[in-house]
Amino acid sequence: MKRIGLKLLAGAMIFGVVHTSNLLAAPADVLIVAGPRTPESLDPAYPPTEAVHEARRNIYDRLLVYKMQKDEKSGALVENFDELEGALAESHEVGPDYKTITFHLRKGVKSPAGNEMTADDVMWSFEAGWASRATFHWYMSEFLKIKDLNAFEKLDDYTVRVTLPDPSLLIDKIWANSDIVIIDSKAAKEHATADDPYAARYLATHSASFGPYYVEKFAPGKEVIYSANPNYYRGEAELKKVIFREIPTSSNRLAALSGGAVDVAEWLTPREIALAKRSPKLHVWQVFGNYSHWIEINTTIAPLDDQKVRQALNYLIPREAIMKSVYADTARETKSIIAEVYPDYTERNFHYSYDLDKAKQLLQEAGVTDGTKIELAYRNDEPVEEEIAVILSSVFKKAGIDLVLSKLPAASLVNRYKEGSIAMFFRRDMAIVPDSAYSANLFVNSNSWVNYTRYKNEEIDKLINKSLISTDRESRSKDMKKVQDLAIDGAPWIFLFNPGYQLVTNRSVKSYSWYTPNGNSWYDFSKGK
Numbered sequence: 020m021k022r023i024g025l026k027l028l029a030g031a032m033i034f035g036v037v038h039t040s041n042l043l044a045a046p047a048d049v050l051i052v053a054g055p056r057t058p059e060s061l062d063p064a065y066p067p068t069e070a071v072h073e074a075r076r077n078i079y080d081r082l083l084v085y086k087m088q089k090d091e092k093s094g095a096l097v098e099n100f101d102e103l104e105g106a107l108a109e110s111h112e113v114g115p116d117y118k119t120i121t122f123h124l125r126k127g128v129k130s131p132a133g134n135e136m137t138a139d140d141v142m143w144s145f146e147a148g149w150a151s152r153a154t155f156h157w158y159m160s161e162f163l164k165i166k167d168l169n170a171f172e173k174l175d176d177y178t179v180r181v182t183l184p185d186p187s188l189l190i191d192k193i194w195a196n197s198d199i200v201i202i203d204s205k206a207a208k209e210h211a212t213a214d215d216p217y218a219a220r221y222l223a224t225h226s227a228s229f230g231p232y233y234v235e236k237f238a239p240g241k242e243v244i245y246s247a248n249p250n251y252y253r254g255e256a257e258l259k260k261v262i263f264r265e266i267p268t269s270s271n272r273l274a275a276l277s278g279g280a281v282d283v284a285e286w287l288t289p290r291e292i293a294l295a296k297r298s299p300k301l302h303v304w305q306v307f308g309n310y311s312h313w314i315e316i317n318t319t320i321a322p323l324d325d326q327k328v329r330q331a332l333n334y335l336i337p338r339e340a341i342m343k344s345v346y347a348d349t350a351r352e353t354k355s356i357i358a359e360v361y362p363d364y365t366e367r368n369f370h371y372s373y374d375l376d377k378a379k380q381l382l383q384e385a386g387v388t389d390g391t392k393i394e395l396a397y398r399n400d401e402p403v404e405e406e407i408a409v410i411l412s413s414v415f416k417k418a419g420i421d422l423v424l425s426k427l428p429a430a431s432l433v434n435r436y437k438e439g440s441i442a443m444f445f446r447r448d449m450a451i452v453p454d455s456a457y458s459a460n461l462f463v464n465s466n467s468w469v470n471y472t473r474y475k476n477e478e479i480d481k482l483i484n485k486s487l488i489s490t491d492r493e494s495r496s497k498d499m500k501k502v503q504d505l506a507i508d509g510a511p512w513i514f515l516f517n518p519g520y521q522l523v524t525n526r527s528v529k530s531y532s533w534y535t536p537n538g539n540s541w542y543d544f545s546k547g548k
Contacts, residue, residue: 045282047546048259050528052539053272054285055400057239057265062223063144063200064151069286072197072451073538077245077261079200080230082108082122082141083191085453087532087543093306096532096543100362100453103191107136107201107229107252111194117186117490120194124177129250130203131226131233138173140229143204145171147217154198157468162189162457162487185488188495192454197536203227231256231542241265245541253542261541267400276301276523282546284523285539288402293347295523302526306533307351307519309358309449312403314395314513319473320442322387329510331381333371335414336513345406350516356462356506359517363455363496368504371514378418389419396425396432396444404445407515436471443513446471451535455499456486463506474511 045051058074065071084106085098105111108122128136148155149168159165163183172180183190193199202222210221218227226234231253232245243263247256264281266272273291276284277298287295295301322328338352351359354366395411397404405426412422427435435441450458461467464483465475482498489495507514520537532543 045262047527048257050258050261050283050541050544050546051281052261052263052283052285053266053275053281054263055265055267055269055272057237057241057243057263059239060223061226061234061237062219063198063202064148064153064155064219065223066154067198067536069538072536074234074243075200076197076534076536076538076540077232077542078226078230078234079197079202079228081106081195081197081199082201083111083194085195090306090533093304093533094531095304095306096530097306097308098453098534100360103195107141108194111191113191117188117190118183119180120190121174121178121180122194124179125252126177128229128252130206130229131246131248131250132203132206133250134203134205136201136203136229137176138179139176140204141179141201142171142173143207144200144202147202147207148199150217151219158193158196158199161467162193162452162460163187164488186490187488188490188492189452189454189457189487192452193457196452197534197538198451201229203229231540232261235260251542256542257545258541269402273523276525279525282525282528283539287521287523289345289347289349289518292349292521292523300526302524302528304522304524304531305349305519307517308360308533308537309451309453309535310447310520310537311353311358311449311515311517312350312445312447313353313515314443315436315446315472316443316511316513317436317439317441317471317473318475318511319439322385322391323393323442325385325387326509327381327385328387329513330371330508331378331385331387331418332415332420332513333510334374334378334381335411335418335420336371336515337373337410337414338515339373341407341410342516345403345410346516346518349521350518353514353517354507355503356512357455357458357499357503358449358453361450361453361455361458363499363503365500365503367500368507369514370507375417382418382420387419390421391419392421392423394423394425394442396427396435396441398429398432398445399426400429401445403518407445439471439473447518449535449537453535455502456483456495459483459499459502459506460487463502463509463511472511474509476505476509479505479509 058070086102086104087096088099090097109125110123112121206227207218210218224237231251235246236244245261247259269287272284275281354369357364450461460483482502486495527546529547530545
Protein backbone atom coordinates (compact mmCIF):
# COMPACT_ATOMS: atom_id res chain seq x y z
CA MET A 20 0.00 0.00 0.00
CA LYS A 21 2.86 2.36 0.84
CA ARG A 22 4.50 1.69 -2.53
CA ILE A 23 1.20 2.29 -4.35
CA GLY A 24 0.72 5.54 -2.47
CA LEU A 25 4.17 6.78 -3.48
CA LYS A 26 3.42 5.96 -7.11
CA LEU A 27 0.15 7.89 -6.92
CA LEU A 28 1.87 10.89 -5.40
CA ALA A 29 4.61 10.80 -8.01
CA GLY A 30 2.03 10.63 -10.77
CA ALA A 31 0.15 13.56 -9.32
CA MET A 32 3.28 15.68 -9.16
CA ILE A 33 3.96 14.89 -12.83
CA PHE A 34 0.49 16.19 -13.70
CA GLY A 35 1.03 19.27 -11.59
CA VAL A 36 -1.75 18.69 -9.09
CA VAL A 37 0.48 18.33 -6.05
CA HIS A 38 2.97 21.05 -5.23
CA THR A 39 5.42 20.95 -2.37
CA SER A 40 3.77 24.01 -0.83
CA ASN A 41 0.49 22.10 -0.79
CA LEU A 42 1.88 19.18 1.17
CA LEU A 43 1.46 21.20 4.35
CA ALA A 44 -1.97 20.51 5.77
CA ALA A 45 -4.55 23.22 5.24
CA PRO A 46 -5.71 25.05 8.38
CA ALA A 47 -8.58 23.48 10.32
CA ASP A 48 -11.04 26.06 8.99
CA VAL A 49 -10.04 25.59 5.32
CA LEU A 50 -11.17 22.64 3.18
CA ILE A 51 -9.51 21.83 -0.14
CA VAL A 52 -11.58 19.75 -2.54
CA ALA A 53 -10.62 18.01 -5.79
CA GLY A 54 -13.44 17.46 -8.26
CA PRO A 55 -13.73 16.58 -11.95
CA ARG A 56 -15.03 19.96 -13.07
CA THR A 57 -16.00 23.42 -11.86
CA PRO A 58 -19.67 24.35 -12.28
CA GLU A 59 -20.60 25.36 -15.80
CA SER A 60 -22.42 28.39 -14.41
CA LEU A 61 -23.54 29.87 -11.08
CA ASP A 62 -26.78 31.17 -12.57
CA PRO A 63 -29.80 29.71 -10.70
CA ALA A 64 -31.53 29.32 -14.07
CA TYR A 65 -28.77 27.15 -15.51
CA PRO A 66 -29.77 23.49 -16.09
CA PRO A 67 -28.59 21.41 -13.12
CA THR A 68 -25.49 19.24 -13.52
CA GLU A 69 -23.49 17.43 -10.84
CA ALA A 70 -21.15 20.41 -10.46
CA VAL A 71 -23.98 22.96 -10.60
CA HIS A 72 -26.00 21.07 -7.97
CA GLU A 73 -23.09 21.23 -5.54
CA ALA A 74 -22.40 24.92 -6.09
CA ARG A 75 -26.09 25.75 -5.72
CA ARG A 76 -26.33 23.75 -2.49
CA ASN A 77 -23.55 25.83 -0.91
CA ILE A 78 -24.35 29.28 -2.26
CA TYR A 79 -28.10 29.40 -1.95
CA ASP A 80 -30.62 28.35 0.66
CA ARG A 81 -34.19 27.12 0.37
CA LEU A 82 -37.47 28.07 1.98
CA LEU A 83 -37.89 24.58 3.47
CA VAL A 84 -35.56 21.66 4.18
CA TYR A 85 -35.83 18.10 5.38
CA LYS A 86 -34.76 17.47 8.95
CA MET A 87 -31.41 15.72 9.15
CA GLN A 88 -30.81 12.45 10.96
CA LYS A 89 -27.78 10.21 11.40
CA ASP A 90 -27.50 7.11 9.28
CA GLU A 91 -26.11 4.53 11.69
CA LYS A 92 -24.55 2.38 8.98
CA SER A 93 -22.53 5.10 7.24
CA GLY A 94 -22.24 7.63 10.05
CA ALA A 95 -23.44 10.32 7.64
CA LEU A 96 -26.19 12.86 8.19
CA VAL A 97 -29.06 12.15 5.80
CA GLU A 98 -32.44 13.69 5.09
CA ASN A 99 -35.54 12.40 6.85
CA PHE A 100 -38.12 12.48 4.06
CA ASP A 101 -40.96 12.30 6.58
CA GLU A 102 -40.20 15.61 8.27
CA LEU A 103 -39.99 19.02 6.60
CA GLU A 104 -38.84 21.99 8.65
CA GLY A 105 -38.31 25.69 8.11
CA ALA A 106 -35.19 27.20 6.57
CA LEU A 107 -35.48 30.68 5.05
CA ALA A 108 -39.16 30.33 5.84
CA GLU A 109 -39.42 29.88 9.59
CA SER A 110 -42.78 28.15 9.18
CA HIS A 111 -45.36 27.30 6.57
CA GLU A 112 -48.97 26.21 6.26
CA VAL A 113 -50.56 24.05 3.59
CA GLY A 114 -54.25 24.68 2.92
CA PRO A 115 -56.66 21.81 3.62
CA ASP A 116 -57.31 21.46 -0.12
CA TYR A 117 -53.55 21.18 -0.90
CA LYS A 118 -53.85 24.13 -3.28
CA THR A 119 -52.20 26.86 -1.19
CA ILE A 120 -49.00 27.13 0.78
CA THR A 121 -48.15 30.15 2.91
CA PHE A 122 -44.55 30.89 3.90
CA HIS A 123 -43.74 32.93 7.01
CA LEU A 124 -40.24 34.17 6.38
CA ARG A 125 -37.56 34.10 9.00
CA LYS A 126 -36.72 37.62 10.19
CA GLY A 127 -33.14 38.81 10.44
CA VAL A 128 -31.78 36.61 7.63
CA LYS A 129 -28.90 38.46 5.96
CA SER A 130 -26.79 37.99 2.89
CA PRO A 131 -22.99 38.35 2.88
CA ALA A 132 -23.62 41.91 1.69
CA GLY A 133 -25.64 42.61 4.85
CA ASN A 134 -29.01 42.86 3.10
CA GLU A 135 -31.96 41.49 5.07
CA MET A 136 -34.22 39.04 3.27
CA THR A 137 -37.86 40.05 2.88
CA ALA A 138 -40.82 38.99 0.79
CA ASP A 139 -39.51 41.29 -1.93
CA ASP A 140 -36.46 39.05 -2.38
CA VAL A 141 -38.65 35.96 -2.55
CA MET A 142 -41.02 37.51 -5.07
CA TRP A 143 -38.13 38.86 -7.17
CA SER A 144 -36.56 35.38 -7.18
CA PHE A 145 -39.85 33.89 -8.35
CA GLU A 146 -40.21 36.54 -11.05
CA ALA A 147 -36.64 36.03 -12.27
CA GLY A 148 -37.07 32.26 -12.32
CA TRP A 149 -40.35 32.48 -14.19
CA ALA A 150 -38.96 34.95 -16.73
CA SER A 151 -36.01 32.67 -17.48
CA ARG A 152 -38.40 29.91 -18.54
CA ALA A 153 -35.78 27.48 -17.29
CA THR A 154 -35.37 25.52 -14.06
CA PHE A 155 -37.80 27.36 -11.74
CA HIS A 156 -40.40 27.77 -14.46
CA TRP A 157 -40.19 24.07 -15.26
CA TYR A 158 -40.72 22.95 -11.65
CA MET A 159 -43.65 25.27 -11.20
CA SER A 160 -45.42 24.52 -14.49
CA GLU A 161 -44.51 20.85 -14.90
CA PHE A 162 -45.16 19.62 -11.37
CA LEU A 163 -47.37 22.22 -9.66
CA LYS A 164 -49.24 23.09 -12.89
CA ILE A 165 -48.86 26.85 -12.28
CA LYS A 166 -49.71 28.85 -15.37
CA ASP A 167 -48.60 32.40 -14.57
CA LEU A 168 -47.07 34.72 -11.96
CA ASN A 169 -50.46 35.45 -10.43
CA ALA A 170 -49.96 32.26 -8.45
CA PHE A 171 -47.33 34.05 -6.30
CA GLU A 172 -48.48 36.69 -3.85
CA LYS A 173 -46.79 38.92 -1.28
CA LEU A 174 -49.07 39.24 1.75
CA ASP A 175 -46.72 41.43 3.80
CA ASP A 176 -42.99 42.02 4.23
CA TYR A 177 -42.44 38.55 5.68
CA THR A 178 -45.28 36.47 4.22
CA VAL A 179 -45.69 34.95 0.77
CA ARG A 180 -48.43 32.70 -0.54
CA VAL A 181 -48.44 30.36 -3.55
CA THR A 182 -51.75 29.17 -5.02
CA LEU A 183 -52.05 26.16 -7.33
CA PRO A 184 -54.79 25.51 -9.90
CA ASP A 185 -55.04 21.88 -8.75
CA PRO A 186 -54.29 20.09 -5.48
CA SER A 187 -50.86 18.50 -5.13
CA LEU A 188 -49.03 16.50 -2.48
CA LEU A 189 -45.86 18.10 -3.86
CA ILE A 190 -46.98 21.52 -2.68
CA ASP A 191 -44.54 21.54 0.25
CA LYS A 192 -41.95 18.90 -0.75
CA ILE A 193 -40.85 20.73 -3.87
CA TRP A 194 -39.60 23.76 -1.91
CA ALA A 195 -36.84 21.72 -0.25
CA ASN A 196 -35.41 21.32 -3.74
CA SER A 197 -31.99 23.02 -4.02
CA ASP A 198 -32.82 24.19 -7.55
CA ILE A 199 -35.46 26.57 -6.16
CA VAL A 200 -33.35 29.32 -4.63
CA ILE A 201 -33.87 32.73 -3.07
CA ILE A 202 -31.70 35.52 -4.45
CA ASP A 203 -30.50 38.66 -2.67
CA SER A 204 -32.41 40.94 -5.03
CA LYS A 205 -30.74 44.13 -3.80
CA ALA A 206 -27.29 42.77 -4.64
CA ALA A 207 -28.44 41.37 -7.98
CA LYS A 208 -30.27 44.52 -9.06
CA GLU A 209 -27.03 46.48 -8.83
CA HIS A 210 -25.90 44.55 -11.89
CA ALA A 211 -29.18 44.47 -13.82
CA THR A 212 -29.42 46.25 -17.16
CA ALA A 213 -32.21 47.09 -19.57
CA ASP A 214 -31.50 44.01 -21.67
CA ASP A 215 -30.72 41.84 -18.64
CA PRO A 216 -33.28 42.92 -16.01
CA TYR A 217 -32.63 39.93 -13.73
CA ALA A 218 -28.82 40.17 -13.84
CA ALA A 219 -28.38 36.74 -15.41
CA ARG A 220 -24.95 37.61 -16.77
CA TYR A 221 -23.74 38.69 -13.35
CA LEU A 222 -25.26 35.68 -11.58
CA ALA A 223 -23.55 33.33 -14.02
CA THR A 224 -20.20 34.16 -12.42
CA HIS A 225 -21.10 35.66 -9.02
CA SER A 226 -23.35 34.85 -6.09
CA ALA A 227 -26.07 36.98 -4.52
CA SER A 228 -27.68 34.86 -1.86
CA PHE A 229 -28.61 34.18 1.75
CA GLY A 230 -26.84 30.82 1.94
CA PRO A 231 -23.90 29.60 4.03
CA TYR A 232 -21.23 30.61 1.50
CA TYR A 233 -20.59 33.20 -1.16
CA VAL A 234 -18.29 32.87 -4.16
CA GLU A 235 -15.06 34.76 -3.59
CA LYS A 236 -13.49 33.55 -6.84
CA PHE A 237 -14.90 31.74 -9.85
CA ALA A 238 -12.31 30.57 -12.38
CA PRO A 239 -14.06 28.12 -14.71
CA GLY A 240 -11.91 25.13 -15.52
CA LYS A 241 -9.60 25.88 -12.61
CA GLU A 242 -11.09 26.58 -9.22
CA VAL A 243 -13.91 28.03 -7.14
CA ILE A 244 -13.28 29.61 -3.75
CA TYR A 245 -16.21 29.70 -1.36
CA SER A 246 -16.04 31.97 1.70
CA ALA A 247 -18.34 31.67 4.69
CA ASN A 248 -21.25 34.09 4.95
CA PRO A 249 -20.52 35.89 8.25
CA ASN A 250 -24.22 36.77 8.55
CA TYR A 251 -25.64 33.28 7.95
CA TYR A 252 -28.80 32.79 10.01
CA ARG A 253 -27.72 29.35 11.30
CA GLY A 254 -24.36 30.71 12.40
CA GLU A 255 -21.16 31.19 10.44
CA ALA A 256 -19.80 27.95 8.93
CA GLU A 257 -17.04 26.16 10.81
CA LEU A 258 -15.10 25.93 7.55
CA LYS A 259 -14.39 29.56 6.71
CA LYS A 260 -13.10 28.82 3.25
CA VAL A 261 -13.62 25.96 0.79
CA ILE A 262 -11.27 25.78 -2.18
CA PHE A 263 -12.58 23.61 -5.01
CA ARG A 264 -9.96 22.62 -7.56
CA GLU A 265 -10.73 21.10 -10.92
CA ILE A 266 -8.69 17.93 -11.50
CA PRO A 267 -10.34 16.12 -14.42
CA THR A 268 -8.63 12.75 -14.07
CA SER A 269 -9.90 10.68 -11.15
CA SER A 270 -6.56 8.95 -10.51
CA ASN A 271 -4.96 12.36 -10.10
CA ARG A 272 -7.65 13.36 -7.61
CA LEU A 273 -6.87 10.28 -5.54
CA ALA A 274 -3.15 11.00 -5.82
CA ALA A 275 -3.67 14.56 -4.63
CA LEU A 276 -5.67 13.28 -1.65
CA SER A 277 -3.15 10.56 -0.80
CA GLY A 278 -0.32 13.07 -1.05
CA GLY A 279 -1.96 15.59 1.27
CA ALA A 280 -2.63 18.28 -1.34
CA VAL A 281 -6.39 18.14 -0.83
CA ASP A 282 -8.78 17.06 1.93
CA VAL A 283 -11.53 15.64 -0.27
CA ALA A 284 -11.62 13.76 -3.60
CA GLU A 285 -14.95 13.58 -5.42
CA TRP A 286 -16.22 11.12 -8.03
CA LEU A 287 -13.52 8.45 -7.88
CA THR A 288 -13.89 5.18 -9.77
CA PRO A 289 -14.98 2.03 -7.91
CA ARG A 290 -11.45 0.60 -8.10
CA GLU A 291 -9.99 3.79 -6.67
CA ILE A 292 -12.55 3.73 -3.89
CA ALA A 293 -11.61 0.12 -3.11
CA LEU A 294 -7.96 1.22 -2.99
CA ALA A 295 -8.81 4.15 -0.72
CA LYS A 296 -10.55 1.80 1.71
CA ARG A 297 -7.21 0.07 2.27
CA SER A 298 -5.41 3.26 3.23
CA PRO A 299 -5.19 4.11 6.94
CA LYS A 300 -4.97 7.80 6.00
CA LEU A 301 -8.26 7.92 4.10
CA HIS A 302 -11.94 7.47 4.88
CA VAL A 303 -14.69 6.45 2.46
CA TRP A 304 -18.17 7.79 3.12
CA GLN A 305 -20.91 5.90 1.31
CA VAL A 306 -24.67 6.35 1.15
CA PHE A 307 -26.94 4.29 -1.08
CA GLY A 308 -29.45 6.98 -1.89
CA ASN A 309 -31.30 7.96 -5.04
CA TYR A 310 -28.45 7.79 -7.55
CA SER A 311 -28.75 5.42 -10.48
CA HIS A 312 -26.74 4.46 -13.55
CA TRP A 313 -28.59 3.07 -16.56
CA ILE A 314 -28.65 3.01 -20.35
CA GLU A 315 -31.40 5.00 -22.02
CA ILE A 316 -32.98 3.44 -25.09
CA ASN A 317 -34.38 5.69 -27.81
CA THR A 318 -37.68 3.90 -28.31
CA THR A 319 -38.32 5.61 -31.66
CA ILE A 320 -35.29 4.10 -33.43
CA ALA A 321 -35.71 0.64 -35.00
CA PRO A 322 -35.38 -2.08 -33.84
CA LEU A 323 -35.54 -0.50 -30.37
CA ASP A 324 -39.10 0.63 -31.03
CA ASP A 325 -40.08 -2.99 -30.32
CA GLN A 326 -40.60 -3.75 -26.63
CA LYS A 327 -39.38 -7.33 -27.12
CA VAL A 328 -36.00 -6.04 -28.32
CA ARG A 329 -35.65 -3.76 -25.31
CA GLN A 330 -36.53 -6.63 -22.99
CA ALA A 331 -34.00 -8.84 -24.76
CA LEU A 332 -31.24 -6.33 -24.13
CA ASN A 333 -32.07 -6.34 -20.42
CA TYR A 334 -31.72 -10.15 -20.40
CA LEU A 335 -28.24 -9.75 -21.92
CA ILE A 336 -26.75 -7.83 -18.97
CA PRO A 337 -24.28 -9.91 -16.91
CA ARG A 338 -25.00 -7.86 -13.81
CA GLU A 339 -23.11 -10.04 -11.35
CA ALA A 340 -19.97 -10.02 -13.51
CA ILE A 341 -20.13 -6.25 -14.03
CA MET A 342 -20.70 -5.74 -10.31
CA LYS A 343 -17.45 -7.54 -9.52
CA SER A 344 -15.19 -6.52 -12.40
CA VAL A 345 -16.25 -2.88 -12.82
CA TYR A 346 -17.83 -1.80 -9.53
CA ALA A 347 -15.61 -3.89 -7.25
CA ASP A 348 -18.75 -4.91 -5.33
CA THR A 349 -19.44 -1.28 -4.32
CA ALA A 350 -22.84 -0.94 -6.06
CA ARG A 351 -26.35 -2.38 -6.01
CA GLU A 352 -28.60 -3.41 -8.88
CA THR A 353 -31.18 -0.87 -10.07
CA LYS A 354 -34.56 -2.57 -10.26
CA SER A 355 -37.00 0.28 -10.78
CA ILE A 356 -37.36 3.75 -12.23
CA ILE A 357 -37.95 4.97 -8.64
CA ALA A 358 -35.07 5.26 -6.17
CA GLU A 359 -34.93 2.48 -3.61
CA VAL A 360 -34.98 4.99 -0.72
CA TYR A 361 -38.12 6.78 -1.90
CA PRO A 362 -41.72 6.13 -0.83
CA ASP A 363 -43.70 3.65 -2.96
CA TYR A 364 -40.56 1.98 -4.35
CA THR A 365 -41.14 -1.57 -5.55
CA GLU A 366 -39.02 -4.11 -7.38
CA ARG A 367 -41.76 -6.74 -7.37
CA ASN A 368 -41.90 -6.95 -11.17
CA PHE A 369 -38.17 -6.86 -11.88
CA HIS A 370 -37.54 -10.07 -13.77
CA TYR A 371 -34.30 -9.46 -15.64
CA SER A 372 -31.28 -11.66 -15.07
CA TYR A 373 -28.70 -12.83 -17.57
CA ASP A 374 -30.44 -15.27 -19.92
CA LEU A 375 -28.92 -15.57 -23.39
CA ASP A 376 -31.50 -18.08 -24.63
CA LYS A 377 -34.40 -15.86 -23.52
CA ALA A 378 -32.80 -12.84 -25.22
CA LYS A 379 -32.28 -14.75 -28.49
CA GLN A 380 -35.88 -15.92 -28.43
CA LEU A 381 -37.23 -12.37 -27.98
CA LEU A 382 -34.97 -11.01 -30.72
CA GLN A 383 -36.10 -13.77 -33.08
CA GLU A 384 -39.77 -13.03 -32.32
CA ALA A 385 -39.08 -9.34 -33.08
CA GLY A 386 -37.49 -10.27 -36.43
CA VAL A 387 -34.02 -9.00 -35.52
CA THR A 388 -31.37 -10.60 -37.71
CA ASP A 389 -27.77 -11.45 -36.84
CA GLY A 390 -25.38 -8.56 -37.37
CA THR A 391 -27.91 -5.84 -36.50
CA LYS A 392 -25.98 -2.73 -35.51
CA ILE A 393 -27.02 -0.54 -32.55
CA GLU A 394 -25.10 2.51 -31.37
CA LEU A 395 -24.17 2.84 -27.68
CA ALA A 396 -22.67 6.18 -26.64
CA TYR A 397 -20.80 7.19 -23.51
CA ARG A 398 -18.83 10.16 -22.22
CA ASN A 399 -15.12 10.31 -22.98
CA ASP A 400 -14.30 11.11 -19.35
CA GLU A 401 -16.22 8.16 -17.88
CA PRO A 402 -13.98 5.07 -17.54
CA VAL A 403 -16.73 3.08 -15.80
CA GLU A 404 -19.09 3.57 -18.73
CA GLU A 405 -16.38 2.59 -21.19
CA GLU A 406 -15.62 -0.60 -19.27
CA ILE A 407 -19.28 -1.58 -19.20
CA ALA A 408 -19.68 -0.73 -22.89
CA VAL A 409 -16.79 -3.02 -23.84
CA ILE A 410 -18.27 -5.88 -21.78
CA LEU A 411 -21.69 -5.40 -23.36
CA SER A 412 -20.21 -5.31 -26.85
CA SER A 413 -18.81 -8.79 -26.32
CA VAL A 414 -21.97 -10.18 -24.70
CA PHE A 415 -24.42 -8.66 -27.18
CA LYS A 416 -22.48 -10.19 -30.09
CA LYS A 417 -23.43 -13.63 -28.75
CA ALA A 418 -27.05 -12.70 -29.44
CA GLY A 419 -26.30 -11.33 -32.91
CA ILE A 420 -26.22 -7.63 -31.92
CA ASP A 421 -23.20 -5.59 -33.03
CA LEU A 422 -22.82 -2.62 -30.71
CA VAL A 423 -21.26 0.44 -32.29
CA LEU A 424 -19.48 2.18 -29.43
CA SER A 425 -19.31 5.98 -29.58
CA LYS A 426 -16.97 7.76 -27.16
CA LEU A 427 -18.09 11.38 -27.13
CA PRO A 428 -17.34 14.62 -25.29
CA ALA A 429 -20.10 15.32 -22.77
CA ALA A 430 -21.43 18.32 -24.71
CA SER A 431 -21.66 16.34 -27.96
CA LEU A 432 -23.38 13.45 -26.21
CA VAL A 433 -25.97 15.76 -24.65
CA ASN A 434 -26.67 17.48 -27.96
CA ARG A 435 -27.14 14.17 -29.75
CA TYR A 436 -29.47 12.58 -27.22
CA LYS A 437 -31.50 15.78 -26.97
CA GLU A 438 -32.01 15.76 -30.74
CA GLY A 439 -32.82 12.05 -30.62
CA SER A 440 -30.05 10.79 -32.90
CA ILE A 441 -28.47 8.23 -30.53
CA ALA A 442 -29.97 4.75 -30.21
CA MET A 443 -28.64 4.11 -26.70
CA PHE A 444 -26.53 6.06 -24.22
CA PHE A 445 -25.43 5.90 -20.61
CA ARG A 446 -27.11 8.15 -18.09
CA ARG A 447 -26.27 8.75 -14.43
CA ASP A 448 -28.95 10.78 -12.74
CA MET A 449 -31.49 10.99 -9.95
CA ALA A 450 -34.81 12.57 -9.06
CA ILE A 451 -34.03 15.05 -6.30
CA VAL A 452 -37.57 15.36 -4.90
CA PRO A 453 -38.30 12.25 -2.77
CA ASP A 454 -41.66 11.50 -4.31
CA SER A 455 -42.70 8.63 -6.59
CA ALA A 456 -44.99 10.70 -8.85
CA TYR A 457 -42.29 13.34 -9.25
CA SER A 458 -39.72 10.67 -10.17
CA ALA A 459 -41.99 8.81 -12.58
CA ASN A 460 -43.08 12.04 -14.24
CA LEU A 461 -39.45 13.01 -14.69
CA PHE A 462 -38.31 9.85 -16.42
CA VAL A 463 -41.23 8.08 -18.11
CA ASN A 464 -44.02 10.59 -18.69
CA SER A 465 -44.06 11.11 -22.46
CA ASN A 466 -44.48 14.87 -21.93
CA SER A 467 -41.41 15.26 -19.69
CA TRP A 468 -38.70 17.46 -21.17
CA VAL A 469 -36.04 15.02 -19.89
CA ASN A 470 -37.70 11.85 -21.21
CA TYR A 471 -34.93 11.34 -23.75
CA THR A 472 -36.06 7.77 -24.44
CA ARG A 473 -39.14 9.18 -26.22
CA TYR A 474 -41.00 6.40 -24.45
CA LYS A 475 -44.78 6.69 -24.55
CA ASN A 476 -47.21 4.50 -22.65
CA GLU A 477 -50.70 5.96 -22.40
CA GLU A 478 -51.53 4.06 -19.22
CA ILE A 479 -48.35 5.28 -17.53
CA ASP A 480 -49.05 8.88 -18.58
CA LYS A 481 -52.59 8.65 -17.25
CA LEU A 482 -51.51 7.23 -13.87
CA ILE A 483 -48.75 9.80 -13.43
CA ASN A 484 -50.92 12.77 -14.38
CA LYS A 485 -53.61 11.53 -12.00
CA SER A 486 -51.09 11.16 -9.16
CA LEU A 487 -49.65 14.65 -9.61
CA ILE A 488 -53.01 16.16 -8.59
CA SER A 489 -54.24 13.41 -6.25
CA THR A 490 -54.42 13.80 -2.46
CA ASP A 491 -55.49 10.19 -1.90
CA ARG A 492 -52.22 8.77 -0.61
CA GLU A 493 -53.29 5.13 -0.69
CA SER A 494 -54.60 5.29 -4.25
CA ARG A 495 -51.57 7.30 -5.35
CA SER A 496 -49.18 4.71 -3.89
CA LYS A 497 -51.01 1.90 -5.66
CA ASP A 498 -50.88 3.76 -8.97
CA MET A 499 -47.17 4.52 -8.65
CA LYS A 500 -46.36 0.87 -8.01
CA LYS A 501 -48.35 0.00 -11.12
CA VAL A 502 -46.31 2.54 -13.10
CA GLN A 503 -43.11 0.85 -11.96
CA ASP A 504 -44.45 -2.55 -13.03
CA LEU A 505 -45.36 -1.19 -16.46
CA ALA A 506 -42.01 0.55 -16.90
CA ILE A 507 -40.12 -2.64 -16.12
CA ASP A 508 -42.05 -4.48 -18.84
CA GLY A 509 -41.82 -1.54 -21.25
CA ALA A 510 -38.05 -1.40 -20.71
CA PRO A 511 -37.21 2.12 -21.89
CA TRP A 512 -33.95 1.62 -19.95
CA ILE A 513 -31.34 -1.04 -19.65
CA PHE A 514 -31.36 -1.25 -15.86
CA LEU A 515 -27.86 -1.24 -14.40
CA PHE A 516 -26.74 -0.13 -10.94
CA ASN A 517 -27.13 2.19 -8.01
CA PRO A 518 -23.46 3.11 -7.41
CA GLY A 519 -24.29 5.02 -4.24
CA TYR A 520 -22.75 8.38 -3.49
CA GLN A 521 -19.21 7.75 -2.31
CA LEU A 522 -16.84 10.43 -1.08
CA VAL A 523 -13.22 9.91 -0.09
CA THR A 524 -11.64 12.23 2.47
CA ASN A 525 -8.58 12.31 4.63
CA ARG A 526 -9.01 11.37 8.27
CA SER A 527 -9.12 15.00 9.39
CA VAL A 528 -12.61 15.36 7.88
CA LYS A 529 -14.94 14.44 10.72
CA SER A 530 -18.45 14.90 9.36
CA TYR A 531 -20.34 14.29 6.15
CA SER A 532 -23.91 14.77 4.93
CA TRP A 533 -25.91 13.36 2.04
CA TYR A 534 -28.70 15.15 0.20
CA THR A 535 -30.78 14.05 -2.77
CA PRO A 536 -28.87 16.18 -5.35
CA ASN A 537 -25.73 14.16 -4.41
CA GLY A 538 -23.62 17.27 -4.00
CA ASN A 539 -21.69 18.10 -0.87
CA SER A 540 -22.93 20.70 1.62
CA TRP A 541 -19.75 22.13 3.09
CA TYR A 542 -21.62 23.76 5.97
CA ASP A 543 -22.12 20.30 7.46
CA PHE A 544 -18.43 19.38 7.24
CA SER A 545 -15.75 19.90 9.87
CA LYS A 546 -12.09 19.09 10.33
CA GLY A 547 -10.15 17.82 13.29
CA LYS A 548 -6.75 16.31 13.91
